[in-house]
Amino acid sequence: MPELPEVETTRRGVAPHIEGQRVVDVVVRNGRLRYPVPDTLPRELIGQRIDCVQRRGKYLLFRTAAGTLIVHLGMSGSLRVVKGGEEAQKHDHVDVVMANGCIVRLRDPRRFGAVLWTVEDPVRHDLIAHLGPEPLDSTFSGDYLFQQSRGKKQAVKLFVMDSQRVVGVGNIYANEALFLAGIRPRIAAGKISQRRYAVLAEAIKSVLAEAITQGGTTLRDFVNGSGQPGYFQQQLKMYGRGGAPCDHCGATIKALRLGQRATYYCPSCQS
DNA sequence: ATGCGGACCTGTTAGC
DNA sequence: TGCTAACAGGTCCGCA
Numbered sequence: 001m002p003e004l005p006e007v008e009t010t011r012r013g014v015a016p017h018i019e020g021q022r023v024v025d026v027v028v029r030n031g032r033l034r035y036p037v038p039d040t041l042p043r044e045l046i047g048q049r050i051d052c053v054q055r056r057g058k059y060l061l062f063r064t065a066a067g068t069l070i071v072h073l074g075m076s077g078s079l080r081v082v083k084g085g086e087e088a089q090k091h092d093h094v095d096v097v098m099a100n101g102c103i104v105r106l107r108d109p110r111r112f113g114a115v116l117w118t119v120e121d122p123v124r125h126d127l128i129a130h131l132g133p134e135p136l137d138s139t140f141s142g143d144y145l146f147q148q149s150r151g152k153k154q155a156v157k158l159f160v161m162d163s164q165r166v167v168g169v170g171n172i173y174a175n176e177a178l179f180l181a182g183i184r185p186r187i188a189a190g191k192i193s194q195r196r197y198a199v200l201a202e203a204i205k206s207v208l209a210e211a212i213t214q215g216g217t218t219l220r221d222f223v224n225g226s227g228q229p230g231y232f233q234q235q236l237k238m239y240g241r242g243g244a245p246c247d248h249c250g251a252t253i254k255a256l257r258l259g260q261r262a263t264y265y266c267p268s269c270q271s
Numbered sequence: 272a273t274g275c276g277g278a279c280c281t282g283t284t285a286g287c
Numbered sequence: 288t289g290c291t292a293a294c295a296g297g298t299c300c301g302c303a
Contacts, residue, residue, distance in 0.1 A: 034280095076281075091282095109282060152273080153273085153274080154273080154274065259276090260276075
Protein backbone atom coordinates (compact mmCIF):
# COMPACT_ATOMS: atom_id res chain seq x y z
CA MET A 1 0.00 0.00 0.00
CA PRO A 2 2.13 2.82 1.18
CA GLU A 3 4.92 4.37 -0.75
CA LEU A 4 6.92 7.34 0.48
CA PRO A 5 4.11 9.93 0.21
CA GLU A 6 1.72 7.74 2.18
CA VAL A 7 4.30 7.08 4.88
CA GLU A 8 5.14 10.78 5.10
CA THR A 9 1.44 11.65 5.23
CA THR A 10 1.08 9.15 8.07
CA ARG A 11 4.05 10.65 9.91
CA ARG A 12 2.64 14.15 9.66
CA GLY A 13 -0.77 13.00 10.81
CA VAL A 14 0.42 11.04 13.80
CA ALA A 15 3.34 13.13 15.09
CA PRO A 16 1.48 16.14 16.56
CA HIS A 17 -0.69 13.90 18.72
CA ILE A 18 2.14 11.99 20.33
CA GLU A 19 5.37 13.98 20.27
CA GLY A 20 6.32 14.78 23.85
CA GLN A 21 3.86 12.22 25.21
CA ARG A 22 4.80 9.28 27.38
CA VAL A 23 3.86 5.73 26.49
CA VAL A 24 1.66 4.19 29.17
CA ASP A 25 0.78 0.88 27.50
CA VAL A 26 1.62 -1.31 24.52
CA VAL A 27 -0.94 -3.86 23.35
CA VAL A 28 0.13 -6.54 20.87
CA ARG A 29 -2.92 -8.49 19.69
CA ASN A 30 -1.09 -10.29 16.91
CA GLY A 31 2.67 -10.09 16.81
CA ARG A 32 3.07 -12.29 13.76
CA LEU A 33 4.04 -9.59 11.30
CA ARG A 34 6.83 -9.80 8.74
CA TYR A 35 9.18 -10.17 11.68
CA PRO A 36 7.79 -11.21 15.05
CA VAL A 37 7.03 -8.21 17.23
CA PRO A 38 9.60 -8.54 20.02
CA ASP A 39 8.21 -9.82 23.33
CA THR A 40 10.32 -7.23 25.08
CA LEU A 41 8.63 -4.30 23.31
CA PRO A 42 6.20 -3.35 26.11
CA ARG A 43 8.96 -3.48 28.72
CA GLU A 44 11.24 -1.33 26.57
CA LEU A 45 8.69 1.21 25.42
CA ILE A 46 6.34 1.78 28.36
CA GLY A 47 7.39 4.82 30.34
CA GLN A 48 9.38 6.32 27.50
CA ARG A 49 8.59 9.72 26.02
CA ILE A 50 8.25 10.00 22.22
CA ASP A 51 10.73 12.75 21.40
CA CYS A 52 9.90 12.91 17.70
CA VAL A 53 8.55 10.89 14.80
CA GLN A 54 10.92 10.66 11.85
CA ARG A 55 10.89 8.86 8.53
CA ARG A 56 13.66 7.10 6.62
CA GLY A 57 12.45 5.72 3.30
CA LYS A 58 9.24 3.89 4.15
CA TYR A 59 10.23 3.32 7.76
CA LEU A 60 8.72 5.38 10.56
CA LEU A 61 11.02 6.03 13.52
CA PHE A 62 9.57 6.86 16.92
CA ARG A 63 12.53 8.17 18.86
CA THR A 64 12.83 7.92 22.63
CA ALA A 65 15.73 8.40 25.00
CA ALA A 66 16.01 4.63 25.48
CA GLY A 67 15.69 3.51 21.88
CA THR A 68 13.64 3.74 18.72
CA LEU A 69 10.40 2.08 17.69
CA ILE A 70 10.68 1.19 14.00
CA VAL A 71 7.43 0.73 12.06
CA HIS A 72 7.00 -0.36 8.46
CA LEU A 73 3.54 -0.46 6.90
CA GLY A 74 4.29 -3.16 4.35
CA MET A 75 1.70 -3.51 1.63
CA SER A 76 -1.54 -3.08 3.53
CA GLY A 77 -0.62 -1.31 6.75
CA SER A 78 -1.99 1.93 8.12
CA LEU A 79 -1.23 3.76 11.31
CA ARG A 80 -3.61 6.21 12.87
CA VAL A 81 -4.34 7.96 16.11
CA VAL A 82 -7.58 7.00 17.82
CA LYS A 83 -9.02 8.05 21.15
CA GLY A 84 -9.36 5.55 23.93
CA GLY A 85 -12.57 3.58 23.81
CA GLU A 86 -12.64 2.99 20.07
CA GLU A 87 -12.85 -0.75 19.70
CA ALA A 88 -10.07 -2.55 17.85
CA GLN A 89 -11.06 -4.23 14.57
CA LYS A 90 -9.98 -7.57 13.21
CA HIS A 91 -6.63 -6.50 11.77
CA ASP A 92 -5.66 -3.92 14.40
CA HIS A 93 -2.57 -5.75 15.58
CA VAL A 94 -0.66 -3.27 17.74
CA ASP A 95 -1.64 -0.30 19.95
CA VAL A 96 0.72 2.16 21.57
CA VAL A 97 -1.21 4.02 24.26
CA MET A 98 -0.08 7.50 25.22
CA ALA A 99 -0.52 9.37 28.51
CA ASN A 100 -2.89 11.86 26.87
CA GLY A 101 -5.28 9.07 25.91
CA CYS A 102 -4.25 8.91 22.23
CA ILE A 103 -3.67 5.45 20.85
CA VAL A 104 -1.39 4.86 17.87
CA ARG A 105 -3.02 1.87 16.20
CA LEU A 106 -1.47 -0.30 13.50
CA ARG A 107 -3.88 -2.01 11.15
CA ASP A 108 -2.34 -4.43 8.65
CA PRO A 109 -4.51 -7.15 7.05
CA ARG A 110 -1.70 -8.80 5.11
CA ARG A 111 0.82 -8.56 7.94
CA PHE A 112 3.71 -7.61 5.67
CA GLY A 113 4.46 -4.73 8.02
CA ALA A 114 6.94 -4.64 10.87
CA VAL A 115 7.16 -3.29 14.40
CA LEU A 116 10.66 -3.45 15.85
CA TRP A 117 12.70 -1.92 18.65
CA THR A 118 16.32 -0.88 18.52
CA VAL A 119 18.58 0.70 21.10
CA GLU A 120 21.24 1.58 18.56
CA ASP A 121 21.13 4.51 16.19
CA PRO A 122 18.29 3.42 13.89
CA VAL A 123 20.26 4.65 10.91
CA ARG A 124 22.63 1.76 11.59
CA HIS A 125 19.90 -0.85 11.89
CA ASP A 126 20.25 -3.69 9.39
CA LEU A 127 17.03 -2.82 7.59
CA ILE A 128 17.92 0.85 7.26
CA ALA A 129 21.69 1.07 6.98
CA HIS A 130 21.83 -0.01 3.34
CA LEU A 131 19.09 2.23 2.00
CA GLY A 132 19.79 4.64 -0.82
CA PRO A 133 19.29 8.42 -0.58
CA GLU A 134 15.99 10.14 0.09
CA PRO A 135 14.52 11.16 -3.27
CA LEU A 136 13.61 14.63 -1.99
CA ASP A 137 17.15 15.30 -0.73
CA SER A 138 19.61 17.25 -2.85
CA THR A 139 21.97 14.25 -2.85
CA PHE A 140 19.48 12.49 -5.11
CA SER A 141 19.98 13.73 -8.65
CA GLY A 142 20.11 12.72 -12.27
CA ASP A 143 23.88 12.50 -12.04
CA TYR A 144 23.56 10.10 -9.12
CA LEU A 145 21.15 7.85 -11.04
CA PHE A 146 23.35 7.99 -14.09
CA GLN A 147 26.43 6.91 -12.14
CA GLN A 148 24.57 4.17 -10.28
CA SER A 149 23.12 2.72 -13.45
CA ARG A 150 26.23 2.30 -15.60
CA GLY A 151 26.57 -1.26 -16.82
CA LYS A 152 23.16 -2.31 -15.53
CA LYS A 153 20.88 -4.32 -17.75
CA GLN A 154 18.01 -4.18 -15.30
CA ALA A 155 14.84 -2.44 -16.51
CA VAL A 156 14.84 1.19 -15.43
CA LYS A 157 11.53 0.80 -13.61
CA LEU A 158 12.96 -1.94 -11.39
CA PHE A 159 16.13 0.08 -10.99
CA VAL A 160 14.35 3.11 -9.53
CA MET A 161 12.21 0.86 -7.33
CA ASP A 162 15.34 -0.68 -5.76
CA SER A 163 15.63 0.83 -2.28
CA GLN A 164 19.41 0.47 -2.38
CA ARG A 165 19.39 2.96 -5.24
CA VAL A 166 16.80 5.38 -3.91
CA VAL A 167 14.13 4.90 -1.25
CA GLY A 168 10.41 5.43 -1.43
CA VAL A 169 9.66 4.89 -5.11
CA GLY A 170 7.09 2.11 -5.20
CA ASN A 171 5.04 0.72 -8.03
CA ILE A 172 2.55 3.55 -8.45
CA TYR A 173 5.04 6.41 -8.44
CA ALA A 174 7.58 4.54 -10.56
CA ASN A 175 4.95 4.26 -13.29
CA GLU A 176 3.99 7.90 -12.92
CA ALA A 177 7.54 9.25 -12.82
CA LEU A 178 8.57 7.32 -15.94
CA PHE A 179 5.57 8.73 -17.76
CA LEU A 180 6.42 12.27 -16.68
CA ALA A 181 10.01 11.71 -17.84
CA GLY A 182 8.96 10.15 -21.16
CA ILE A 183 10.93 6.95 -20.52
CA ARG A 184 9.68 3.44 -21.22
CA PRO A 185 9.79 1.23 -18.14
CA ARG A 186 11.57 -1.71 -19.81
CA ILE A 187 14.59 0.22 -21.10
CA ALA A 188 17.84 -1.05 -19.59
CA ALA A 189 18.95 1.31 -16.82
CA GLY A 190 22.52 1.31 -18.11
CA LYS A 191 21.51 2.58 -21.55
CA ILE A 192 19.79 5.77 -20.45
CA SER A 193 21.64 9.04 -20.95
CA GLN A 194 22.70 11.50 -18.28
CA ARG A 195 20.34 14.04 -19.78
CA ARG A 196 17.36 11.70 -19.50
CA TYR A 197 18.26 10.79 -15.92
CA ALA A 198 18.20 14.47 -15.05
CA VAL A 199 14.62 14.59 -16.29
CA LEU A 200 13.74 11.36 -14.47
CA ALA A 201 15.17 12.51 -11.14
CA GLU A 202 13.13 15.71 -11.38
CA ALA A 203 10.03 13.69 -12.28
CA ILE A 204 10.49 11.47 -9.24
CA LYS A 205 10.90 14.49 -6.98
CA SER A 206 7.91 16.31 -8.38
CA VAL A 207 5.52 13.36 -8.35
CA LEU A 208 6.42 12.43 -4.78
CA ALA A 209 6.25 16.02 -3.56
CA GLU A 210 2.88 16.57 -5.21
CA ALA A 211 1.53 13.32 -3.80
CA ILE A 212 2.57 14.39 -0.29
CA THR A 213 0.76 17.69 -0.83
CA GLN A 214 -2.36 15.74 -1.80
CA GLY A 215 -2.16 13.49 1.24
CA GLY A 216 -1.03 10.41 -0.66
CA THR A 217 -2.85 7.99 -2.94
CA THR A 218 -5.83 5.98 -1.74
CA LEU A 219 -6.67 3.15 -4.12
CA ARG A 220 -8.52 0.98 -1.67
CA ASP A 221 -7.68 1.47 1.95
CA PHE A 222 -4.89 3.95 2.65
CA VAL A 223 -5.80 6.38 5.42
CA ASN A 224 -3.65 9.05 7.03
CA GLY A 225 -2.98 9.43 10.75
CA SER A 226 -6.52 10.68 11.25
CA GLY A 227 -8.25 8.00 9.22
CA GLN A 228 -8.79 10.19 6.13
CA PRO A 229 -8.00 9.06 2.55
CA GLY A 230 -5.52 10.75 0.21
CA TYR A 231 -6.42 12.50 -3.03
CA PHE A 232 -3.49 11.92 -5.34
CA GLN A 233 -5.23 9.03 -7.11
CA GLN A 234 -7.07 11.70 -9.10
CA GLN A 235 -3.73 12.83 -10.53
CA LEU A 236 -2.54 9.39 -11.65
CA LYS A 237 -1.81 9.46 -15.37
CA MET A 238 -0.75 5.86 -15.92
CA TYR A 239 -1.19 3.60 -12.91
CA GLY A 240 -4.17 1.29 -13.34
CA ARG A 241 -5.15 2.82 -16.69
CA GLY A 242 -4.19 0.07 -19.13
CA GLY A 243 -6.33 0.27 -22.30
CA ALA A 244 -7.49 3.81 -21.53
CA PRO A 245 -6.40 6.86 -23.59
CA CYS A 246 -3.33 8.79 -22.48
CA ASP A 247 -4.36 12.18 -21.05
CA HIS A 248 -1.57 13.85 -22.95
CA CYS A 249 -1.79 12.38 -26.46
CA GLY A 250 -4.79 10.05 -26.56
CA ALA A 251 -2.80 6.93 -27.44
CA THR A 252 -3.93 3.72 -25.77
CA ILE A 253 -2.02 3.05 -22.55
CA LYS A 254 -0.18 -0.25 -22.58
CA ALA A 255 -0.13 -2.66 -19.65
CA LEU A 256 2.49 -5.30 -18.95
CA ARG A 257 4.15 -7.03 -16.04
CA LEU A 258 7.66 -6.22 -14.99
CA GLY A 259 9.19 -8.00 -12.03
CA GLN A 260 5.73 -9.37 -11.26
CA ARG A 261 4.38 -5.84 -10.88
CA ALA A 262 1.72 -4.12 -12.94
CA THR A 263 3.37 -1.69 -15.33
CA TYR A 264 1.79 0.94 -17.57
CA TYR A 265 3.16 3.28 -20.18
CA CYS A 266 2.11 5.43 -23.09
CA PRO A 267 3.69 4.07 -26.30
CA SER A 268 3.56 7.52 -27.83
CA CYS A 269 4.78 9.73 -24.96
CA GLN A 270 7.42 7.32 -23.68
CA SER A 271 10.38 6.01 -25.65
C1' DA B 272 27.99 -9.22 -8.45
C1' DT B 273 23.66 -9.06 -10.67
C1' DG B 274 19.08 -10.03 -11.47
C1' DC B 275 15.26 -12.79 -11.21
C1' DG B 276 11.50 -15.55 -9.15
C1' DG B 277 9.42 -17.07 -4.93
C1' DA B 278 7.86 -16.30 -0.55
C1' DC B 279 5.37 -14.06 3.07
C1' DC B 280 -0.37 -13.01 4.12
C1' DT B 281 -5.41 -11.74 3.60
C1' DG B 282 -8.99 -9.43 1.16
C1' DT B 283 -11.23 -8.05 -3.03
C1' DT B 284 -12.42 -8.51 -7.62
C1' DA B 285 -12.78 -10.70 -12.20
C1' DG B 286 -14.17 -14.51 -14.68
C1' DC B 287 -16.40 -18.81 -15.56
C1' DT C 288 -25.22 -17.03 -7.03
C1' DG C 289 -21.05 -19.46 -6.06
C1' DC C 290 -16.51 -21.17 -6.67
C1' DT C 291 -11.70 -20.24 -8.21
C1' DA C 292 -7.97 -17.68 -9.78
C1' DA C 293 -5.65 -13.61 -10.14
C1' DC C 294 -4.20 -9.59 -8.21
C1' DA C 295 -2.98 -5.89 -4.65
C1' DG C 296 0.58 0.11 -2.66
C1' DG C 297 6.71 -4.07 -0.19
C1' DT C 298 10.94 -6.24 0.19
C1' DC C 299 13.92 -10.05 1.85
C1' DC C 300 16.04 -14.33 0.53
C1' DG C 301 18.04 -17.84 -2.24
C1' DC C 302 19.43 -19.46 -6.49
C1' DA C 303 21.24 -19.19 -11.27
